[in-house]
Amino acid sequence: MPGASLWIIPPKDSSFSQALQTLISTTIPPHFPDTKTHDFIPHVTITSNIDQSLFGTDPQAWLSSLHLPSGDQHDPVFVTLDVLEAGDAFVKKLTLRAGKTAQLLQLASACRAEAVEGGDQGKAEKWAHDYYLPHLSLM
Template identity: 50%
Template sequence: MPGWSLWLVPPESSSLHAALTTLLTTTLPSLFPDTDHPAFHPHVTLTADIPPSAFAETDPQAWLDALALPEGGGSGINVVVGRVEVGESFVKKLTLKVEEGNGGLVELAVWCRAGAVFGGDFERARSSTTPPSTLTAALSTKILPAVSTAKQNATTAAEQAPDTQPDTQSDGPDQEDADREERNSWRGTSSVWLVPTALPVGEWTVVARREIEWVVWVWE
């Protein structure tokens, strides 16, 4: 992948993060023992192509802290994780699709790309930004039951968490849908990671991170 990248990472204390990490680092390697599986951290790529020269006059953490982001996330961001999708390139062979519903996620990606790649040029950033959509997985339909199990584990853990709200009586299909979405959603401190993706995959570790509070993750 050319240049460095900015990743959006789920709250690291959430059951969503734990389930995805187990899926990517333990479950999938056990399903494909003869395949070399890089230990990707669960993330959504906001932008790649960041030149190392961006940090020539400062350290990466100071650069990321100073990067302009939309204030308060605008109206907030819902990251909706959906079905498994098959792609073509190495890092998109099989992914969990991220549906972008309210424009907030794309807007965050545009701001990141404008500031990190195009020197603040939002027009160029908007014209070259592909809607963020990846959680890296593996190369076989064997992943489908593994994803289902991971999702159930995440939801069960969220329901058993001390701060989970008590169940309320359903008021019909709309309320049932709302209750189901609440059980499958995670609010907390997400973070933007700066990762040197121009290096070999084994060296894709977080170099700098910046916390953000206005992201909700939903696993449909």
């Protein structure tokens, strides 16, 4: 996946975020001694393949300029976690599948339209419904 990714993360001080971080950093790695693991912030990827030229040297300004579906960029996005899955891909070795809720699909397609599809909302909505596989990586 070349390019940058846009994530949503749980509130850092929440017990949920702390529990996820403990799983990622401490609990899971010893169970896979032959697998190289990485420490990372708990997140659900909203979209990827974002060309760096879009945000340049001021990513925060670009993020602030995104036209998000809700009126407030700080409105919470609720994510449902459905099933634990194991896979072969580097970024999907151990994941919790996230439900494709209407709110998450709306956010993903809005971000994808601006960040990847050059404003083409129809193309972004098709991607969100047909190809987007929201998940929370644990390893």
